[in-house]
């Protein structure tokens with residue numbers, strides 16, 4: 417059993433938490449003692465994850481929402497805060513539509529949706545935290561970046577422009593909100609075969625990648641979840657504006 421950071425007393429909203437990295441972060445942060453708001457467009461998936469957390473002895477609320485819609489994000493954040501004496505401690509802006517396509521095949525609808533979920537959704541998540549955090553106690557925002565924000569990968573024009581914007585948003589908000597006792601950081605996981613990512617890469621591509629990743633293995637959902645728990649812990653109280661790579665060295669290797 418790993419020694420986990422103590423997040424008891426924290427209420428944390430996690431978007432895109434019905435599966436993949438979001439689900440894994442929800443389960444881990446709940447094990448650290450936090451009350452979790454499980455948010456996703458997949459309403460039944462939210463129920464299943466909240467149920468799993470409850471069965472494991474944790475606390476969670478299923479709070480379905482589309483993160484592209486500001487009012488829905490503010491509504492679920494308000495509901496989670498209401499269940500925690502009016503206070504929200506952190507938001508993890510994880511929801512995203514994962515899609516790789518050659519640039520000329522990217523439709524107007526797909527690009528708009530990816531920008532609305534990834535960029536607008538992270539923006540609304542930050543506003544939601546600010547509406548409910550306690551300035552004395554402080555707050556935290558975690559955004560989800562990616563190695564594609566720094567390196568060029570073919571067929572990722574739409575995805576990488578969203579992730580590049582998320583890195584910029586993270587740094588900008590770290591500067592703006594630090595004086596208000598809110599830390600803003602990002603996780604940049606690499607090559608984790610989640611349900612969404614498996615739709616992008618076939619088995620042969622993952623085998624090829626495994627040979628080039630410096631750690632010679634794919635990422636695991638838990639690698640990212642443990643890093644998330646650390647970033648939200650009191651031990652990380654001076655870490656602000658950081659893009660924490662959890663990618664086995666992909667971004668560093670160039």
Ligand SMILES: NC(=O)c1ccc[n+]([C@@H]2O[C@H](COP(=O)([O-])OP(=O)(O)OC[C@H]3O[C@@H](n4cnc5c(N)ncnc54)[C@H](O)[C@@H]3O)[C@@H](O)[C@H]2O)c1
Nearest residue numbers: 432436437456457482483511512560562607608610612613
């Ligand atoms: N898997 C990887 O290798 C990897 C690498 C780098 C970054 N990331 C990032 O990690 C995050 C999670 O990715 P994943 O691999 O778990 O993907 P995933 O597709 O398995 O999960 C994404 C979740 O987001 C939800 N979602 C989509 N649109 C939504 C919306 N409008 N509102 C609310 N929820 C919505 C989906 O229903 C799904 O449950 C994403 O931001 C992704 O870009 C993943």
